Amino acid sequence: MNAPVDPHFAARCRESFGRQKAMTLIGARLSAVEPGATEITLPYREDLTQQKGFVHGGIIGMIADTACGYAAFSLMPAGCSLVTVEYKINILAPARGSLLARGEVVKAGRSLTVARAEVYAQDGKHIASMQQTLMMLPDTPDTPQ
């Protein structure tokens, strides 16, 4: 449905994701990139948990946030950058194992993009739903200045 402006969108997303040190810290992997859609995989680790032994809600937010971000980034032209304006996440169920976040663009506007992410457990259980707003910064490098 969404046609990418940049034919090298997938390599651009993977390269940018590779520079996200926070994703390395938690062990998340960008496991799929399509035009306007992504998948992020997060293997379970005990050091990602909260006080009751479930994966921390903020960690769930991190992978959903990033899944939305690269879904949006995949549809943008090369040479631009992206900022997260805001996101909202509902935690639907506690999670004790590995997670998969699927991000998808709802609407790619000239300046603003709205995206959603769903987070699932390995058994298919629906863990979280996010709705996010992003803003494109034209002609801004996606690297530390």
Add this chain to the structure above:
Amino acid sequence: MNAPVDPHFAARCRESFGRQKAMTLIGARLSAVEPGATEITLPYREDLTQQKGFVHGGIIGMIADTACGYAAFSLMPAGCSLVTVEYKINILAPARGSLLARGEVVKAGRSLTVARAEVYAQDGKHIASMQQTLMMLPDTPDTPQ
């Protein structure tokens, strides 16, 4: 304004926070607990950043989420537990240094609590604003079952 039901609320919050392995992973510290209000401090580390060298938006969400959670937890009776229903966060400015998240209860209901958090940089710059909903689980231990 908010009177704690449990006189040992501060110790209970600190003990629970100490079991949040995800907070240890990112180096966050519960630096203050008052009835219905908390502060979480996050020293800057390069491994918390996204592709442009700013603190990852999901990390900002993590400390704001946790600040709201313990603000709510501080007003609850001993012997109960808490789940995050949902949160919404606006990222107001990119952050490149240490962060302080201040959580505060807006309304503590019988079952649901609404809380807010503000995240600030060391120079006082306003980095993010969160609004969150939490649900109390009565007679449920705040520990792994």
Add this chain to the structure above:
Amino acid sequence: MNAPVDPHFAARCRESFGRQKAMTLIGARLSAVEPGATEITLPYREDLTQQKGFVHGGIIGMIADTACGYAAFSLMPAGCSLVTVEYKINILAPARGSLLARGEVVKAGRSLTVARAEVYAQDGKHIASMQQTLMMLPDTPDTPQ
């Protein structure tokens, strides 16, 4: 996917909607009720607009809110009532004509339900996306006390 607990769910939703005087005020109609899903139709009227002649964002919120609410209500047992905990809506495009809101349950929990609504213009244009949390009040009449 969602099996209704109450076989008379549709009549119960329509009867409840009929008591929403605010829906009568704006001219909205509950045009479809399925288990866990609804449609609300809003014919265009000039008195629903904001300062630029578009349908007011709050009016768009009203029909999306109500579409989510009855999607959730359709799956609940008879004799219970429902409160909106919170909702978040992205306005994707300005709207100048009649609108259709489609509500759908994402997850129906014991106490909390998460639902979504999409609002469309007559030409199929995507106008808004909502994500909402609702809470069931067991054994509480859905009528003025």
Add this chain to the structure above:
Amino acid sequence: MNAPVDPHFAARCRESFGRQKAMTLIGARLSAVEPGATEITLPYREDLTQQKGFVHGGIIGMIADTACGYAAFSLMPAGCSLVTVEYKINILAPARGSLLARGEVVKAGRSLTVARAEVYAQDGKHIASMQQTLMMLPDTPDTPQ
């Protein structure tokens, strides 16, 4: 704290609000405009209620949305226009009487503004909390085109 760019901000807000036919429909009044802050008053009317006789959550959203909008608009230059990007609202308590919505700018950026609104009942009861994102459209008339 917020200095208005346009000295005639109050007249500009009142004139724009006067063109919001949806506000006339529900009987809302812009009762105060300060730089970056507004108050909207909504007298109780039975035709604003939902099925249980409380003011409809969507109506509460309408006045909070509008309070945020004019708080943002008050800080903008003359000759620009404003769109609501998204909002999130928690309904804290049911409302059966007249309402007051107070909007306030959290951060006025170059393009995006974040604002909040609180809705109160006449007895001071806290009814709702909103967090909203708005986008300025430079050199765009605030009137039907």
